[in-house]
Amino acid sequence: MRLWTVQHRAVLESLEDAGELVGDWARILVGDYRACYEEMVAEMARRGLDCGGRPPVWAWEGPDTRDNNVAITAEMLLCPETPEEYARYVVLDLDVPDETALISSYGRWNDFLEAIIMGAESPHMDWSIGQEELNGVQVCLPRVATGWVLGVRPLEPFKPEEEEDGISS
Numbered sequence: 001m002r003l004w005t006v007q008h009r010a011v012l013e014s015l016e017d018a019g020e021l022v023g024d025w026a027r028i029l030v031g032d033y034r035a036c037y038e039e040m041v042a043e044m045a046r047r048g049l050d051c052g053g054r055p056p057v058w059a060w061e062g063p064d065t066r067d068n069n070v071a072i073t074a075e076m077l078l079c080p081e082t083p084e085e086y087a088r089y090v091v092l093d094l095d096v097p098d099e100t101a102l103i104s105s106y107g108r109w110n111d112f113l114e115a116i117i118m119g120a121e122s123p124h125m126d127w128s129i130g131q132e133e134l135n136g137v138q139v140c141l142p143r144v145a146t147g148w149v150l151g152v153r154p155l156e157p158f159k160p161e162e163e164e165d166g167i168s169s
Contacts, residue, residue: 001101003059003094003139006074006155012090021144023055036113040140043127044102049142056140061103064093064151071158080155089155096141096148103129106138 011021028034037055044051064070070091080086108126115123129137 001061001096001098001139002063003061003096003101003141004064004070005057005059005092005094005144006070006078006089007057007092009088009090012152015144015146015149019146021057022142023051023057025055028055032117033113036116039112039116039125040102040104043104043125044140044142047102049100049102051142054142056102056142057144059094059096059101059139059141059144061137061139064091064153066091066153068158071156074155075158078155080157086155086157090152091155092144092149093151093153094144094148095150096144100141100143102140103137104140105129106136109138 007021008027015021025034028037034055040056041051041054044056060070060073074080074089074091078085078089080089104125104127112123112125114120
């Protein structure tokens with residue numbers, strides 16, 4: 001399965017040293033998300049995907065297209081503003097075994113996050129995937145093995161000129 005993920009540049013050292021990238025609770029940018037991530041880990045465990053007590057690694061369906069489609073998603077998630085902030089991140093183009101991935105709806109996941117963070121009673125995550133997921137799908141992995149990495153590149157900002165020229169869709 002072809003996927004891409006945006007990660008802090010420091011993970012490249014982990015990939016080289018340990019041969020894999022795994023999640024780390026200390027790297028979750030918003031502390032309130034831990035309960036939500038723990039539910040993702042529990043669902044992965046129910047499906048036979050062991051995160052080893054760590055949070056999953058998030059990825060997105062498809063190859064790294066090196067265009068505005070990747071840039072927009074990365075910018076929505078990370079909100080980098082300066083060249084220095086962009087320089088902190090890299091995009092990994094991956095080819096992972098299908099059986100190592102949990103695919104879920106990004107839109108439903110955001111609804112679930114909101115319900116937990118806002119304190120809704122008994123939030124429920126619908127793990128099904130519809131034919132046309134309007135907000136796309138997300139993929140969670142218990143780890144990323146070095147052998148799954150097809151390419152690494154710096155995260156680049158959205159390029160409005162590509163939209164104007166019709167280069168990106």
